[in-house]
Amino acid sequence: MKKRNLLRVPVTAGLKDIYAMDMHSAYQAACLGQFNVTLFGRLAAAVSVVRTALVRHQTRIENAVEILDAAILVLQRVRAKGDETGIWEIPEADRAAVSDGIEVAEQCIGTLDVALLAETAEQLLRDISDES
Numbered sequence: 001m002k003k004r005n006l007l008r009v010p011v012t013a014g015l016k017d018i019y020a021m022d023m024h025s026a027y028q029a030a031c032l033g034q035f036n037v038t039l040f041g042r043l044a045a046a047v048s049v050v051r052t053a054l055v056r057h058q059t060r061i062e063n064a065v066e067i068l069d070a071a072i073l074v075l076q077r078v079r080a081k082g083d084e085t086g087i088w089e090i091p092e093a094d095r096a097a098v099s100d101g102i103e104v105a106e107q108c109i110g111t112l113d114v115a116l117l118a119e120t121a122e123q124l125l126r127d128i129s130d131e132s
Contacts, residue, residue, distance in 0.1 A: 009114040016109050022046045023102045030090040030098075040088050043098075044075045045121070050105040053112050053120040061111065064104050071101020 026043035029035050051068035054061070074094040082088040090098055109117075 011109050011112055011114060011117065015114065015117070016106070019046050019050070019109055020106050023105060027090070027095075027098060027102055030088075031095065033089070035088040035090065037082060037088055040075070040078060040082060043102075044072075044079070045124075047071055047075065047101055047105050048124060049117060049121045050109055050112070052124060053116050054108055056120060057112060057116060059108065059111060061104075061108055064108050067104045068101050070097045074098050074101075 022042040023046045026035070026039035029039050030043075047068060051065060051072065054065055054068070059065070074090065074097050077094070078088065078090055
């Protein structure tokens, strides 16, 4: 039987804009002292989906995963503090790591395809649900 080539649908500008808007608007809110659990969730989800998709895709973009990992480490601390105190903020000293992560995620998303992003988001959601 002949092997079928899977159709790769590249990420469109519209989808890239959605991810960028989720990341940048949440980050701006954090910088303005208007961060909350919902905005945190959008930012963390977008960065995590792109990072995990890059790993699944076995990207060769230099330092991308490491930069995203640094941003995720900051976001994990933000979540721990937010869950404990109800205060959602990205400390000023950690903002550069998150900003760099957003920039890298935005640059890398164009190397991925729509199905990979959707499958990755779905898998991460399942993983979170299984932990609960």
